[in-house]
Amino acid sequence: MKEIAIDVTGLTKSFGTRTVVHDLSLQVPKGEIYGFLGPNGSGKTTTLRMLCGLLTPDSGRGTCLGYDILTESDEIKRNVGYMTQRFSLYTDLSIRENLEFVARVYGVPDPRQAAREAIGRLGLSTRADQLAGELSGGWKQRLALGACILPQPKLLLLDEPTAGVDPKARREFWDEIHNLAAEGITVLVSTHYMDEAERCHEIAYIAFGELLAKGTAREVVDQSKLSTWIVSGADLHRLAAKLETCDGIDMVAPFGTELHVSGRNKRALDAAITAAKKADGAHRWTRGEPSLEDVFILLMDKPKENFA
Amino acid sequence: MSATTCNDIEGERRDPGFLRRTWAMVVKEFVQMRRDRMTFATMIFVPVLQLTLFGYAINTDPKHMPAVVLTRDSGPLTRAVLAALENTDYFDFKEQVRDPEEMDRLIRSGKVQFGIEIPASFERDVRRGDRPAILVIADATDPVSTGTAISAVQGVVDTALRRELRGPDAEVKSTPAPFEVTLQRRYNPEGITQYNIVPGLLGVVLTMTMMMFTALAVTREIERGTMESLLSMPIKPIEIMIGKIAPFVLIGFVQMTIIISAAHFVFGVPILGSVTLLVALSTLFAASNLAVGYTFSTVAQNQLQAVQMTFFFFLPNFLLSGFAFPFRGMPHWAQAIGEVLPLTHFIRIVRGIMLKGNGFADMQVDAAALLIFMVVAMGLALLRFRKTLD
Ligand SMILES: Nc1ncnc2c1ncn2[C@@H]1O[C@H](COP(=O)(O)OP(=O)(O)O)[C@@H](O)[C@H]1O
Ligand SMILES: [Mg+2]
Numbered sequence: 001m002k003e004i005a006i007d008v009t010g011l012t013k014s015f016g017t018r019t020v021v022h023d024l025s026l027q028v029p030k031g032e033i034y035g036f037l038g039p040n041g042s043g044k045t046t047t048l049r050m051l052c053g054l055l056t057p058d059s060g061r062g063t064c065l066g067y068d069i070l071t072e073s074d075e076i077k078r079n080v081g082y083m084t085q086r087f088s089l090y091t092d093l094s095i096r097e098n099l100e101f102v103a104r105v106y107g108v109p110d111p112r113q114a115a116r117e118a119i120g121r122l123g124l125s126t127r128a129d130q131l132a133g134e135l136s137g138g139w140k141q142r143l144a145l146g147a148c149i150l151p152q153p154k155l156l157l158l159d160e161p162t163a164g165v166d167p168k169a170r171r172e173f174w175d176e177i178h179n180l181a182a183e184g185i186t187v188l189v190s191t192h193y194m195d196e197a198e199r200c201h202e203i204a205y206i207a208f209g210e211l212l213a214k215g216t217a218r219e220v221v222d223q224s225k226l227s228t229w230i231v232s233g234a235d236l237h238r239l240a241a242k243l244e245t246c247d248g249i250d251m252v253a254p255f256g257t258e259l260h261v262s263g264r265n266k267r268a269l270d271a272a273i274t275a276a277k278k279a280d281g282a283h284r285w286t287r288g289e290p291s292l293e294d295v296f297i298l299l300m301d302k303p304k305e306n307f308a
Numbered sequence: 309m310s311a312t313t314c315n316d317i318e319g320e321r322r323d324p325g326f327l328r329r330t331w332a333m334v335v336k337e338f339v340q341m342r343r344d345r346m347t348f349a350t351m352i353f354v355p356v357l358q359l360t361l362f363g364y365a366i367n368t369d370p371k372h373m374p375a376v377v378l379t380r381d382s383g384p385l386t387r388a389v390l391a392a393l394e395n396t397d398y399f400d401f402k403e404q405v406r407d408p409e410e411m412d413r414l415i416r417s418g419k420v421q422f423g424i425e426i427p428a429s430f431e432r433d434v435r436r437g438d439r440p441a442i443l444v445i446a447d448a449t450d451p452v453s454t455g456t457a458i459s460a461v462q463g464v465v466d467t468a469l470r471r472e473l474r475g476p477d478a479e480v481k482s483t484p485a486p487f488e489v490t491l492q493r494r495y496n497p498e499g500i501t502q503y504n505i506v507p508g509l510l511g512v513v514l515t516m517t518m519m520m521f522t523a524l525a526v527t528r529e530i531e532r533g534t535m536e537s538l539l540s541m542p543i544k545p546i547e548i549m550i551g552k553i554a555p556f557v558l559i560g561f562v563q564m565t566i567i568i569s570a571a572h573f574v575f576g577v578p579i580l581g582s583v584t585l586l587v588a589l590s591t592l593f594a595a596s597n598l599a600v601g602y603t604f605s606t607v608a609q610n611q612l613q614a615v616q617m618t619f620f621f622f623l624p625n626f627l628l629s630g631f632a633f634p635f636r637g638m639p640h641w642a643q644a645i646g647e648v649l650p651l652t653h654f655i656r657i658v659r660g661i662m663l664k665g666n667g668f669a670d671m672q673v674d675a676a677a678l679l680i681f682m683v684v685a686m687g688l689a690l691l692r693f694r695k696t697l698d
Contacts, residue, residue, distance in 0.1 A: 052540050054697050077542040088537035092343045093336065104332030105541045107325045111332075 003030040005155050005186035006051060008062025008069065013046050013055060020046050022209045024060070028188055028202075033181045035200030036190040039300065043209040044190040045085055048157045051188070052082045065154055078106070081148030085159040085190075087140045089147060091133025095124055098132050099147055106151035114150060122146045138169035145173070149180065156180065158189040162196065174199050194293040205296055212299045221295055227266040228290040229273050231259040233283035248272035251298055255291075262294050329543050333551020341555055355513045355563055370453045373636040375399040375422035378411050383431035385472055389442065392468030393424065398457035411445070415494065417670050418656050421447045421454065421636055434469065434486045441488040448493035449659045450504045453634030462489045495663040503578075506571040507658040508631040510590065511651045513567060515625050516618075518560055518594050522601030523614040525552040526693070531611060536697065545693040549686065553598045560594030561587075571662070580665030586658065589675055593654040596682035600650075603685045606692040625651040653677040 006028035013021040021043040028034040038044050049055040051064055053073025061068070067075040089098045099118050103111035119128045122142055127135075132143060141161055148156060158177075162170045174196065177187055181201075189200070197203050197217060204214040213220045231239065236259045240252045243261055248268030253260045263269030277285050379386055393399050402420055405411050411423040425443040427433075433440035444461055446454040469486055496503045529535040538548070564587060571577040579586070601618060608614035626632055628642050629651035635643065646652045653674035660666035660674075668675070 049697060054536065054539055056696055056698055074542060077540060080540075082537075082540040084533070084536045084540075086533045086536075088533045088535075090336070090340065090534055091532070092340055097336070097339055101332055101336045102541070104335070105329050105543050107328055107542075 004028065005030045005032075006034075006062070006064050006188060008051065008060060008064075010060035011047065011050055011057045011062070012059045013043075013050060013057055020209050021050070021057075021206075024206070024209075024211050026062075026204060026211070026214075028186060030186050031181060031184050032201040033177060033187045033189065033199070035197045035203035036188055036206065037192065037194075037197055037203055037296065038190070038206035039192060042207045044206060045159055047206070048082065048159050048188070048190060052076055052080050052157055054082075079153055080155045080157060081151065081153035083144050083148045083156070083158045083161055085163070087132075087144060089132050089140075089144060092131060094129045094131055095119060095135075095143055096128040098143070099150060102147045102150055108151060118146045118150045138165045141165055141169070141173065145176065149185075154185060156185055156187045156189075158187065160190050160192070162191065162193065170196075194291070194296065197292050203292075205299060207300045213295070217292055221290055221292060224290065224295040224298065225264060225266075226262050226290040226295055226298060227264075227269050228260055228262040228288045228294060229269070230286050230288035231261060231283050232257060235282070239280065239283065243272075243276060246272045246276065251294065251301070253294060253297060260288065260291070260294055262290055262298065264298070325542075326547065330547045330551050330554075333543070333547060334554050337552055337555045341559075351517060351559055351563065352566075355509075355517070355566055370457075370634040370636050370638075371397045372400045373398060373422060373453065373457060374402050374420040375424060376403055376405050376411055376414055376420050377401055378405050378408065378423065378425040380428035381426055381430040385431040385434055385469065386426050388468050388472040389426065389465050390424075392464050393461070396457075396460050396464050398460055399424075415445060415447050416660075416664055416666060418447070418660065422457070430487075437486065439486065439488055441490045443490045443492065445492045445494060448496040449663045450630070450634050451493075451496055451501055452504065453636055454493070458491060458493070461491075465489065500576075502575045503663060504659070505631075506567075506575045506577050507662050508629075508655050510564065510567045510571070510658055511593065511629070511654040512626060512631055513563060514560060514590065514594050514654075515597050515651050516622055517563060518556060518597035519601035519604070519618040519621065520615070521556045521559070522553060522598045523604045523608070523618045524611050525602055526605035527608050527611045527614045528605075539695065539697070545690050545695060549602055549689055549693070553595065553602060556598050557591060557594055560591065560598075564590045564594075577662060579662050581661035581667065585668060585671075586661045589654070589657050589661070589671070589678070592675065592678050592682070593650060593657075596650050596678050596685065599682045599685035599689065603689040603692065606689050606694070625649050628652070630655050650678055650681045 004027055006026060009025040011021055011024040011026075012019065024043075024047060026047075036044050036047070046055060050057045051069060053069065053076050056070070061070060063069060064076045065079050067073075067079075069076065090101070093101065096115055096119060099115035100111045103114040108114045119125055124139070124143070132140070135143060145158070145161060148158075162173055165173065170193075177189065178199075181187055189196075191197070200217075202214065202216055203220060205212050205220065213223060215223065236254060236257075240254060240259055243249055243259075244252045248263050248265065249261055249272050250264055251260075251262045253262075261269075261273065263272070273285065377390060379390070390401070394401060399422060405414070405423075408425070411425070414420045415423050423445040425445070427440050427442070430440050430442075442465065444458065446458055448454050465487070526535070529538060568579070568583075568586070572579055600621060604617040604621070605614050608617055624645060628638065628646040629635070629649055630646065631651065635646060635652065638646065657671050657674050660671055664670075
């Protein structure tokens, strides 16, 4: 059996009367990259904060690296690198000073040397004395990650590390995360980019504080029982409007020059498509695979209907 | 909450990382301090501004100042003199002392402001027309508060005696005055106001600047979002606190040097006591104000609130410590408040060391008050410090 790095059950957190995370359970195997997906405000940051001892859950329990999240947060802090969503290093300290500070706080034996090495790894040697606040978004993220891994944590909690970063920097960032995982570090990374979900070993999807699905990307798609047709051709916009009103079609989503038409009930969807095809000769209709995004959009719709 | 904090403190002694992490905080705070030009300007600007503003100040006429009497005579004339003095409302006779040493000690330690000695065979000498001398010793470190009282003594006593002597000895009345008043203004014989104001300024400037600096310490980290990172690291509240306070103790040193030098070389205030003791106790005072500021920053929701808190703490310190107005001239309730403010005790310490040449033994109580104040403030700060973002 795989070793478990994060094992929590029933985590619940409210602010005032609003429940922001509700009865969340999560198991993250050691050495995996675990994606934590969900729209803004769904409770990702709150969950990560509970995992590293920055917030106390109202109820629920569990462990991080074997340490109890309720009672052993000192140990957790020593072994977990938490990268905040908002840049939280000192903008009025230079890159070097920030890294030396982190190294000293974690008790790294030779802080100057450790900072120098980290700067080298980050490829920031020429800008080591630049103020952290002057860096561009992408470099800030890299610096923040560098600061997180400097004390050699066993677990990384990364909160939307690639938000607002250009695609090239994002790709490099993910390569780095895969390298870290290869070294045996467990990574729990929150994101709302769907393409990044595909780069994770496993994912969990959270919306409105509820964990709605988890597993590998494949498993999540299969669990959804979603069927999809792909339509291509001219004037998709008008067609989409028409299809949305049909019974059996739960979701119509444009993907570039194609339209993804999906439904939870395969039989009902096929019937609707057959009818639509008959009335329309101008488009090409093919049976397709639902994408992760289709699944998530649908998952997100569900609780909305429930709570409406 | 309090239990965990105590455990934390105990844990520090065994934890070898304590110094290293605290040092990390110190280095970081220093760099940030250097980078903040505004703060740097304030550190120099505030003392200079206050020196100019308050170097020349304030006039009042305090009453009911504590005094002791040393009477070596006990006739009706002596009683009449004492009653007359008490009737002026300037003096509040605390007790009778037995010997001059005790009187000196009470005046030096600041417990009383006046000592009045009525010589032996005072009554007989008056009746004989030998013009005996009543000795009035005044603690003139604060010349404003003693000035009017001193000038009142001669006239009041004279009137009292004449009333008492009416009758068989009526012819004594005709002479100019049947006695002399010998006046000793101790510690500031020329009654120079600056001797009083400038040492007090040391305390006022330290109070204001020290508190301002640490009052923003925690709120700033929260507002900039850096607290989230800091709290996720293995650093303890006490390490953060000491790391944030320590650099400013050094700033306090710089301010002390500026003000003490200016007091001595520009305003000519003597330094009779030990400079080392003065600096040591000033450092204690600076640290207790830094602790207060830090406590505010753990309570305040944002930087503005923290600044407001320091202002509201500063105001009573300024007004009720004996700096702005003579301490003994204030109503009793104000004196009671003044007694629990650190500036009150510090002003006594500074005036004591600079003007009276006091040693540590004379200032024990005031030094202990500062220490208690600091420890309580730090304890509160550790209790209030939010270790999570809840
Ligand atoms: N300290 C807080 N006080 C009150 N509400 C909060 C607090 N932190 C987060 N929230 C609310 O909880 C919800 C979930 O927030 P968050 O965990 O940051 O979501 P995500 O990271 O997925 O965007 C949001 O609606 C947010 O406004
Ligand atoms: Mg978030």
